Structure formats: structure tokens, C-alpha cells
Amino acid sequence: MVDKYNTDFMRRLEDGPIRGGGVVVPCICEEGAITVYGSKTLSDGRTRRAESHFAFATEIEKGDFVSLTSDAAYTYDLCDGMPVVLKTTSTNGINGIVLDDPRKLVAMPATSGVADTIAKRIAAKYYRVVMVWFPAFAYKAELCNAASPNVTMEGVVTWDVDSEVMVLAGSGGLTAAHVATTDSVYIGVFWGMMTAGDSQD
Numbered sequence: 001m002v003d004k005y006n007t008d009f010m011r012r013l014e015d016g017p018i019r020g021g022g023v024v025v026p027c028i029c030e031e032g033a034i035t036v037y038g039s040k041t042l043s044d045g046r047t048r049r050a051e052s053h054f055a056f057a058t059e060i061e062k063g064d065f066v067s068l069t070s071d072a073a074y075t076y077d078l079c080d081g082m083p084v085v086l087k088t089t090s091t092n093g094i095n096g097i098v099l100d101d102p103r104k105l106v107a108m109p110a111t112s113g114v115a116d117t118i119a120k121r122i123a124a125k126y127y128r129v130v131m132v133w134f135p136a137f138a139y140k141a142e143l144c145n146a147a148s149p150n151v152t153m154e155g156v157v158t159w160d161v162d163s164e165v166m167v168l169a170g171s172g173g174l175t176a177a178h179v180a181t182t183d184s185v186y187i188g189v190f191w192g193m194m195t196a197g198d199s200q201d
Contacts, residue, residue, distance in 0.1 A: 030086040032057025070153030083177040102128035138191040151180040
């Protein structure tokens with residue numbers, strides 16, 4: 001019987017735990033600046049190990065309450081379709097619960113300086129991924145059309161049935177998980193979920 005697991009394996013959405021009235025989504029962790037400690041700084045009590053290790057400004061752990069976070073770097077393509085979350089104490093907006101500890105960094109920065117901004121971390125994949133449960137019915141990729149440039153994170157969008165694309169909406173509707181500054185690009189969309197600022201009481 002197998003009792004060890006490959007920690008490099010990223011769980012698929014369909015392999016995640018099922019929660020009634022919600023959806024489990026793999027998310028990118030926004031944990032702030034990454035401090036890189038150089039080689040031979042860790043010891044097992046006998047010899048120093050040569051591997052680098054890392055510290056996160058705002059570390060995310062299992063059981064944390066997280067919310068969607070917004071930045072121009074968070075496009076659907078750069079994020080590989082995943083929403084981006086950070087630890088929060090807010091009770092409004094798009095919130096979820098972390099179901100497991102984050103996996104190791106997708107890519108490991110050589111120095112602190114190459115991972116000191118959001119744009120650098122997203123572009124080079126200097127981040128960790130975690131499974132988050134959101135109180136939504138569904139989460140999927142949707143195409144924006146010419147009527148929907150400059151979609152913002154947590155922005156309200158609606159489904160244009162005739163064109164089969166997402167368009168901007170004044171109120172109500174669905175919730176965007178990524179930014180889009182031009183048309184004909186994909187964004188992640190939460191269906192059947194409260195929009196940003198709505199009470200979750």
C-alpha cells in the first residue's frame with residue numbers, strides 16, 4: 001500500500017474535497033515579499049545544508065480566512081486561470097477558507113530582490129498554491145467582449161446570452177476573479193456568488 005505522496009503533484013479541482021453550497025478552487029497565495037536565505041544556512045545538528053529557504057511577509061496557512069486580492073498583474077493567462085487570495089479579517093466581499101497548507105513554491109527565487117513585487121512574483125511564478133473553499137455554486141473561465149474592457153478584480157460582470165461572453169454590469173450579476181484591460185481575453189468568474197461588499201451574515 002502506498003504511504004508516501006509526491007509533494008510536487010498539484011491536485012486537480014475535481015480531486016478536492018466537496019463542500020455543500022460551495023466550490024473548492026486552487027488559488028495563488030499572495031503572501032507579500034519573499035525573503036530568500038542563501039545556501040548553507042540550515043543545519044540538521046551535524047552539517048549545514050546547502051538548500052536555500054524562504055520566509056513570507058504574510059504567510060498563509062491551513063484554516064486561514066482569505067479573500068480575493070486585486071492587482072493589474074492578475075490576468076487569467078498569467079495566473080494560469082487561478083484566482084489570487086491573501087489572508088484577511090474582512091467579513092465582506094469574496095471570502096474563502098484555506099483547506100490545506102500551501103504547496104512549495106512553483107518556482108524558487110534566487111534572491112529576495114527578484115521577488116519583491118507582485119508583478120515579478122506572478123511573471124516568474126514565485127508563489128505557492130493552495131486549495132480554498134468559496135461559498136459559490138461554480139467557478140469557470142469566461143470570455144470578455146468589446147463591451148467589457150477594464151474588468152477589475154471582484155468587479156461585477158454579467159453573461160451576455162446572445163454573444164456568449166461576459167460584459168460589465170452596473171449591479172448584481174457574477175463576480176470576476178481576474179483583471180482584463182482589453183476585450184477578447186479570458187477571466188475566471190464565480191457564478192452564483194455574492195458580489196464584493198455584500199454582507200455574508
